[in-house]
Amino acid sequence: MTQEFHKEAIQHPIFQTIGKTAEELGMDAYVIGGFVRDYFLKRDTPTDIDFVAIGSGIQLAKKVASQLKGKPEVTVFKNFGTAMIKHQGMELEFVGARKESYHKDSRKPVVEDGTLEDDQNRRDFTINAMALSLNPQSFGILLDPFDGLGDLDKKIIRTPLEPGITYSDDPLRMMRAIRFATQLHFNIALPSLKAINQHKDRLKIISKERIVDELHKILMSPKPSVGFTLMHQTELLSLILPELTALQGIEEVEGQRHKDNFWHTLEVVDNIAKTTDNPWLRWAALLHDIGKAPTKRFHKKIGWTFHAHEFVGAKMVYKLFKRLKMPLNDKMKFVQKMVLMSSRPIILAEEHVTDSAVRRLIFDAGEHVDELMTLCEADITTKNPRKQKKYKNNFQLVRQKIVEVEERDHIRNFQPPVSGEEIMKTFNLKPSREIGIIKEAIKEAILDGEIPNEYEAAYQFMLEKGKKMKLKVQS
Template sequence: MQISLNQNKNLKLFKLISDVAEKNNQTVYIVGGYVRDLLMKRQMPTDIDFVTESSGIDLAKKIAVEINPKLKVSVFKTYGTAMFKHNGLDLEFVGARKESYSEDSRKPAVETGTLEDDQKRRDFTINAMAISLNKENFGELIDPFRGQEDLQNKILRTPLEPLQTYSDDPLRMMRAVRFASTLNFKIEENSLQAIRQEAERIRIVSMERIMVEFNKIMLSEKPSIGLKLLEETGLLQYILPELIALKGIEEIEGQTHKDNFYHTLEVVDNISKNTENLWLRWSALLHDIGKAPTKKFVEGTGWTFHGHEFLGSKMAKTLFQRLKLPLGNDLKYVQKMVKLSSRPIALVTDDASDSALRRLLFDAGDDLEDLFTLCKADITTKNAKKQERFTKNFEYVAQKIKEVEEKDHIRNFQPPISGEEIMEMFNLQPGREIGILKEKVKEAILEGDIANDKIEARNFVITEAEKLGLKSNSLIIFKK
């Protein structure tokens, strides 16, 4: 089959690569995801892979010189690959190769091969197609494993026997689930069975590589497709057993609780309709993570999960450490979202105090809107009337918080009196008294005892300092 590249925005580049390859008696083909996405008419990726049945490193260097002699080429001799950037594209060149694997590693032993050998080693038929850039058949699609047919049928199938494919490189199991989730494809049954059989081999893959694929699943349009597949194939128990622990429904004295695993998947799907923020989606994934260890049946009350948000927030750090996820602000954000995830709903009642609203404003800060997005996503009831009532409740709380914010300016507030000012007022050196007084000012403002105002804060500090036995340098009571 012939693929027309005449309208392709990279045609000029492809022609140049073709010319350089011919001058050097080398073959050259576009392979991998670029071919797949071109046939699917998807947005084209910015990385393009090329295979030659000779030295990929030599070809890359010669093409780079032709484009711009100053272009920097990165060379990876072990794998016979070289790459460089050009016009916003990442171009990678590799010599066609055969691969063989040992049982305890996903790093292959490599030897020179043909284009056919190279296509055989690819993960899925939809990624095993090539487009020739050679003069005699420029634009010809080379598809030995019926990848185009699988594209049309939305099937993920391995070029070779699936057990061998996944055993050789277990990361391919994660890639299968990722493609199923991002492309909404079905994993072919033999392939699915092979993943179930080989799931334990995911242990030999670094957690960093696993998380690259996992996060792509999390960023897909409907993450539950991938998350369900991870659970069904047994992969999830080696990645996030804490999620598996949420699965199932128990019944005591005729009382049951919902299946918190499938509820979590619904929440993740709900939130994904409203945000592409990866860490907000992670917050949805972990928002009930503390329910398994806090679950308790109380006679006369039923099932309780007291403190699950607080425990879940602490568990998030352990999870992030184990999963090699960022431990800085991204972790703090997820911990905050999990910890506060039930707070807004507790403020729905008419008698919710301004103090409680101020505290939520203070604790959530700039992330308040994200918190409300999470809380709304947590509404998974199928009862239309209940759903409407819950949504109105959140709108009610949002309005109350807006009114308090306009009045008190609490969000992200810094106490209106600084530690330096307190030290000057009482001729103090840095010490515990400064921290005590600053904390008292913050609490007084949040409780509504004083306004978020400098003069009121200074007068309040003088009064509280006297209780600590401190004397002000001035007897002046500050007035507005």
């Protein structure tokens, strides 16, 4: 076991306070996990810090809180034997060292008090099992029984115990292995990668919320395709997002082929990751083509088609979010809208950009027109430099046109210049379909450029439309 001093890692006064308090209680205490890992990786210090006590973590937390300024509240999680203190922007979590055993069909462990070694054995990866002693006489000593430092140096994700045991005990660790590999640019050790594939079905006992939490972290990494490729290789992805894996493969009929929409999608997600940290726009990039698998058809005259795949894909978004217990609120509706409209700017960019088409794009996309353009620009994955330049230039023209049209016509967040109440008053109407017809006609006239988006022009148009409908103006 390595015994090196790393006092510089634990200079914050909180560490000394915890160490001295533990000694007063006759316990040993250690900082363990992500804090130690990130210190050696020279990453930003995490605000959530894990401490392990050889004894009662809850007792240690309560005693520590009583020593701190302001005597912060201790939140106790009795079922897990843990306690948490929020202090100076940090979340300090305390647990007693323990050993765990699991039943095959459950995520709930049988927990017993244990040694530091027992606690390190039950950690997910060697790089998260390193601990620094906080007790005064051994302050800063590194305890690294599985050579986590060596694995950090080699950039390897490896489990402390045989990987099958680690993953079977807590199947979410399979997702965490992939997430760490993606975030840290590490490789998963080959036995560990094989074990994920062998134990993939154990993931079914994990709650959807915990799985989605890891998915989010993978999706929000600088290059999400790394994680999605690993999930695909280990067959986890087909369990979580079968709509995505259904896109894989290229079919050829009568010499005509289509592109592999799965690998294309991962390229799009990597592209959008360079330009936005909006998680829901990244979800839209991930799901923008899911409607292509169920709509794929071959026609002798025109080849492969994916008719109405955006409409079908938008409907699939709802089912997917519901199955994964993701929010069915405005975030889901935003993803749906992006998927539904994902081809609109592309069609515009390929043709002559008319003011009318741009007005309709702005009207339908509303406040999300910029995000839609960002998604469509990320959708450019051609390797042909000439084509790539052409598409990018075309999208730039569309963006310029959007700015020009919006400045002139104010279509974004469109409100009709003439209200329904005014139409009723003008023609002495009660609520009726005629009002809807006139309002729709005014909107269409503005979008088509027949009249400007101004009150006077819309009012005159309303009078003309009413005349054609044989409505009498109230005198």
